[in-house]
Amino acid sequence: MQSFFKEIESSEKGRQLALEAVLNAIKLNADGLIPAIAQQYDSGEVLMMAWMNREALEETLATGRVCYYSRSREKLWRKGESSGQQQHLKSAALDCDGDTLLLQVDQTGPACHTGRRSCFYVELGAHGATIVSDVMIDPALLYQGKKS
Structure with a gap:
């Protein structure tokens, strides 16, 4: 049996797919x-990678506010609920394998x-690693008085 994503490989641009069918086919x-990789929509900067379950994805699509699944807390995590630094969805896309x-x-x-713009601030090279971005907000201040 062919996978959903294999079946749509040759589909033309603009073809509409039922959301429920796509969500059911996600691997x-x-x-x-x-x-889930978060990228700043206007600059292309890769900000972070986190995990989503189906419930988090459905909530994100419905509300426009990004929600992840926290593996450490074993519950939904609405980005910014602890720090106030929210993510608002502009678009969501699946890769070719789903x-x-x-x-x-x-x-x-x-x-x-850590208070940096992106989680990807340690640049690796053949002979070492370099911190490539400054802290925007001291983490102690970012989470001051907030439940983490």
Whole structure:
């Protein structure tokens, strides 16, 4: 039996697909999760990677406010609920295999819990690693008085 994503490979641009059929075909891992990469919609900057379950994805699509699944807390995590630094969805896309999401977002302030704009701030090279971005907001201030 061919997979849903294999069947739509040759589809022409503009073809409409039923959302329920696409959601049912998403390839979740053994924990029921799919990786989601958040990218700033206007600059293309990759901000972070987190996990979503189907409920988080459905909530994100319905509300426009990005919701992830926290593996450490084992519950839905609405980006910014602890820090106030929210992500608002501009668009969501699945890769060709249906096992990775790309979220185009409008990020308020830093996306990283370290207070940096992006979680990807350690650049690796053949002879070492370099911190490539400054802290925007001290994490102690970012989460001051907030439940984490």
